[in-house]
Amino acid sequence: MIKKTRNWLAILLMALPLSVNAQKSFEVNIWPNGTPVSNGVKDDVAKMNVNLPADKANHGRAVLICPGGGYGGLAMDNEGTNWIDFFRNQGIAAIVLTYRMPHGVKEVPIGDAEEAMRIIRRHAKEWNINPNDIGIMGSSAGGHLASTLSTHSKADVRPNFQILFYPVITMDKSYTHMGSHDNLLGKNASASMERLYSNDLQVTPQTPPAFITVGSNDQLVPPMNSINYYTALLRNHVPASMMVYNEGPHGYGSQRWFRYTLEMQLELKAWLASF
Numbered sequence: 209m210i211k212k213t214r215n216w217l218a219i220l221l222m223a224l225p226l227s228v229n230a231q232k233s234f235e236v237n238i239w240p241n242g243t244p245v246s247n248g249v250k251d252d253v254a255k256m257n258v259n260l261p262a263d264k265a266n267h268g269r270a271v272l273i274c275p276g277g278g279y280g281g282l283a284m285d286n287e288g289t290n291w292i293d294f295f296r297n298q299g300i301a302a303i304v305l306t307y308r309m310p311h312g313v314k315e316v317p318i319g320d321a322e323e324a325m326r327i328i329r330r331h332a333k334e335w336n337i338n339p340n341d342i343g344i345m346g347s348s349a350g351g352h353l354a355s356t357l358s359t360h361s362k363a364d365v366r367p368n369f370q371i372l373f374y375p376v377i378t379m380d381k382s383y384t385h386m387g388s389h390d391n392l393l394g395k396n397a398s399a400s401m402e403r404l405y406s407n408d409l410q411v412t413p414q415t416p417p418a419f420i421t422v423g424s425n426d427q428l429v430p431p432m433n434s435i436n437y438y439t440a441l442l443r444n445h446v447p448a449s450m451m452v453y454n455e456g457p458h459g460y461g462s463q464r465w466f467r468y469t470l471e472m473q474l475e476l477k478a479w480l481a482s483f
Contacts, residue, residue, distance in 0.1 A: 231296060232260040238323050247308055247316040254320040256327070257304040259292045260335055267299035268338035269480075271371065272324055274305050276348025276459075279317065279391035282306065286461035287347040287373070294462075294473060298480065301337055303328060307353065312394040314405070321357055325365040343369040343416075347461055348429060349388040351375020352407065355437065358418070359410035369483075370418045371476065374426055374458055377433035378406040385429045408433075411440040417447040419479045421472055423456015449479055 238254040260266065275288040282288070288304045295302040307320040325342065332339040344367035346354030351372040358370045376388045379402040393401055403409060418441055422434040434450060441448040453468045460466035 231262050232258075234258055236327060238320055238327065243308075243316075243319075245313060245315045245319050247311045247313050249308070249311065252308045253306075254308050254323075255306045256324050257289070257306070258335070259296055259302045259304070261296045261299045261301060263336065265299040266301070266336045268336060269299070269341045269343070270301035270303060270328060270335075270337045271295055271343045271345050272303050272305055272321070272328065272367070274307065274321060274344065274346035274350035274353045276346065276350040276373075276376075278385060278387040279310055279349045279352075280387060281309070282350075283347070283459070283461065286459065286463060287350060290462040291345070298477065300480070301335065310392050312391070314392050317353055317392075318356055318360075321353055322361055322365040325357070325361075325367065329364070341368055343367050343371060345371035345373075346375060347373040348458065349376050349385070349392075352377060352388060352392070352405075355407040356405065358416050359407045359412070363414075366414070367416055369416045372418060372420045372434070372437075373461065374422045374429055374431075374456070375420070375433060375437070376429050377408050377437045379403075380406055383430045383432050408436040408440045411437070411444050411446065413444050413446065415441065415444065415446050417483070418449070419476060420448065420450040421453070421456075421476075422450070423453045423458070423460065425455060426458045428458035447483075449475075451475055 236256050273288055273291055275282045275284050277283050292302040305324050307317045310316045328342055329339045344354040344357055354370050355377055358367055376385045378384050379389050420434050420438055422431045424431055438448055438450045455467050
């Protein structure tokens with residue numbers, strides 16, 4: 209009996225490294241040689257947590273995840289790391305971005321996200337990622353960052369698809385999230401700057417396909433942010449899907465208490481499988 213137990217233990221120990229190595233997770237400093245643009249905060253570090261699926265399950269797709277937080281902080285769990293398993297279980301690499309807060313210097317978070325995209329494409333072969341199948345996902349202010357890369361960035365850092373949860377899209381003071389507006393552009397931003405970073409006004413036929421979810425009773429970021437962006441995508445013949453839930457308070461993210469979590473995840477899974 210003791211011998212049999214030892215044999216099973218040996219088999220388990222031999223199998224353990226294979227299980228651990230099946231999925232790889234590691235951290236990458238986005239600016240190891242110093243940041244080109246500062247937000248004035250000493251020792252503020254931009255990084256990303258890379259989570260690769262098992263080699264046999266890897267489909268070559270990756271998603272850069274940008275948590276929200278009004279450009280004043282990051283909801284890392286609910287809108288970031290809690291999504292890792294959802295994507296990795298589908299053979300998709302989940303890369304969670306810790307971007308720096310702008311403190312009125314808009315180039316800081318945008319530059320962090322763009323450099324993250326460059327790093328992913330630079331290491332695409334090493335990480336078994338298709339450089340032409342890298343999406344970006346953002347929630348709330350992270351949705352503004354994701355849609356900014358989708359509408360402003362050059363081809364080398366532009367994502368191939370975008371996933372937006374209750375995103376801040378506009379900088380128009382009449383229906384933006386003012387905390388995000390002030391943190392990104394400053395309280396005294398010019399009308400031209402507000403227009404430039406109202407991403408519904410910057411959509412072109414080159415903007416990548418989008419999946420958008422929003423709750424109709426969102427009291428923090430008006431649903432018209434999502435609706436206007438969706439309309440602009442369709443106007444420019446960009447494939448887009450939008451899910452509007454009658455009960456979806458801002459920040460539902462990956463929370464289980466959200467009435468439509470299962471439906472939302474099934475819709476997203478189906479959308480990802482459609483192209």
